[in-house]
Amino acid sequence: MAAGAQAMGGGPLARLLILAILHVNFVALGLEPDFLYPLENVTIAQGRDAMFTCVVNNLGGYRVAWIKADTKAILAIHEHVITNNARLSVTHNDYNTWTLNIRGVKREDRGQYMCQVNTDPMKMQTAFLEVVIPPDIVYEETSGDMMVPEGGSAKLVCKARGYPPPKIVWRREDGGDIISRGGPQGKTKVTSLEGEIVNLTKVTRSEMGAYLCIAANGVPPSVSKRIMLHVHFHPLVQVPNQLVGAPTGTDVTLQCHVEASPKAINYWTRENGEMIISNEKYHMSEINRSAYSVQMKLVIRNIQRSDLGGYKCISKNSIGDAEGNIRLYEMELPNRKSGDEDDRDISSEESNDVRSGLQGPLREGGPRAEDAGFLGGGGPLAGSAPHTAPHAIFLISAFALAAC
Template sequence: VGWVKADTKAIQAIHDHVITHNPRVSVSHSDYSTWNLHVKNVQEEDRGMYMCQINTDPMKSQMGYLDVVVPPDIINEDTSGDVMVPEGGTVKLTCRARGYPVPHVLWRREDNVDLVIKEPSGVKTKVSSYQGEILKLTKITRSEMGAYLCIASNGIPPSVSKRIMVNVHFHPVIQVPNQLVGAPLGTDVTIECYVEASPKSINYWVRDTGEMVISSERYEVKMVVKSIFEVKMVLMIRNFQQRDVGSYRCIAKNSLGEVESSIRLYEIPGPTRKVYQPPYDEEDYVDQYGSAEREEEEEQSNTLVQRAGVIPTLGPPALGTHHTYTENQVPFPPARGGGPRPGTSRSSDLQHGQVLIVGLLPFLLALR
């Protein structure tokens, strides 16, 4: 039995003897009826057709194919590395891989954000992944900045990938949600600025006096990272006082430029204080009510007098008394129970009797 590599016509072995100089090749048999050719640590050059021949007349042979598969591997020297590009520019990313079968290459973003493919005609297409060795990003924007993955696979595990960082450079930009902030004295006040910059900017606060604001007992300065190129600047002023009123500038600087924005902080009145009203005195309330009742009775009496006219008194007043009534006044009627009415005297009672006599005089004359 002989073994031959068909494509190269190289004899591998005859009977028990290995002819090739390849130390990885060996033969075995079982009772001289079953023969085997062994290839250890298979390499790509071992791929191809193998033929075993039986030395009979006529000769008999059988063919077999050895397929050697190779998992994918990225060729680093032919693949792009991290790149920097100005905003609005164009970047071309290349990823090459080897393996057998020939691997295919797929691109996607590490953060799973859609890729924006721009055609020369101006048509934009958003895709979750892009297949091909070359990925071209034209008129690139800051939102396209980030890590890109090129993934090579050919069905033979494992798949491999390479991470390529795309940095888009632009000068700083500041956005201020509220440029005028008011707060009552004694409260904690927070003001904010949103900064976008690449490369990363140096960010700080400055008062209108030129004093730089740093974290202390009065101030708390924080930077909150929102994305790869966006930062939120936060300044909290504790126990806001009159001396804190004024302008605060947020400033951002990087190698491409500097920008600032201003926030005006002012005082607003605090919550109004409630004035305590003591409860009314019940005794005073009764006295007031009695006074109003008396005034109402006086108004009714005055009305009667106005209708009847002024009633003259009969003779001079009693000795030692002197009380003058105006046109709209009449004496108070006697108090119930025979007691004097508050605010009246005995002389006023005499005057009241005189008025009654004068009122009854016409009636007595008519009876006669």
């Protein structure tokens, strides 16, 4: 038979002859075409390539056709593509396997596909092509960064598309709680919230920060958008120590804690309004504690009596201003020497304790004797004359009268 086909030139006519002979043989033997394996469903992301494989035994002179079952459109017969879709092709391994290839799958390719053999009655098997689409944020319908006054309300919206429809989850970037108020359960705190919309009411400064809208549908990759919520309020100044005392000749640090949004301009002045600038005498610094909180520090080096008095830390933003007041006074080093310790110096440890800065009643001219206990003196100041008992004074007076 092969020789006959070769003698005929191996062309289409020879192939048809061979198929006819095989068909007659299969019919004579009672063999019908049979599917060896079921056609398998395919799920694939949009833009990828998909394929269906159909394995038919005992085909004989019959033909294999591919059909889009839901539209009844014939896609291919044997190895010949019928449809005008250039993304479709069919491959055959010259034995019993036919493969339908779909390049760059699109959403409209989704549906039921059929591998059919033209027997009588017809034999066929079907499989479903599911085209999934990774999530994508719809930016034109999603909130951007927003600003609200403290005590106001904010509505955060996040829209996403994809297939299956994505699920939206909200989280705070810093891991903090999302606070919901006014619902049937009252005030609730959660670390994540599901849904396209988040309503925040009676917003406080602690709710300021970045909120993440995360869209996922099981098709990687998940996507997210960062929405910054700014809560505006006028500055608030807190002074940890309003009275600060230190010995002259030492350095002292004054501190203020400032909360403000939008970001404030912070500076120091003397009580007469004179603005302080950084130089060899003064060193100013700020440490950010949060998105709206700052610690102000003023270091005064080698303080003298002219440095004593009032200082102000001032904070101003576009909404308002606030100030804090600190009073600096001189704290004398306590005299700790006794009569038999005239040549002993105050230990360096005790000196350092005092030089670190002390707090106490406001006295710009130094402490009074009655405050010695507060300053660490405990009893009478060292070096002062001992008190004379009242009965001793009476005896001295009596002796003087007798002598007269």
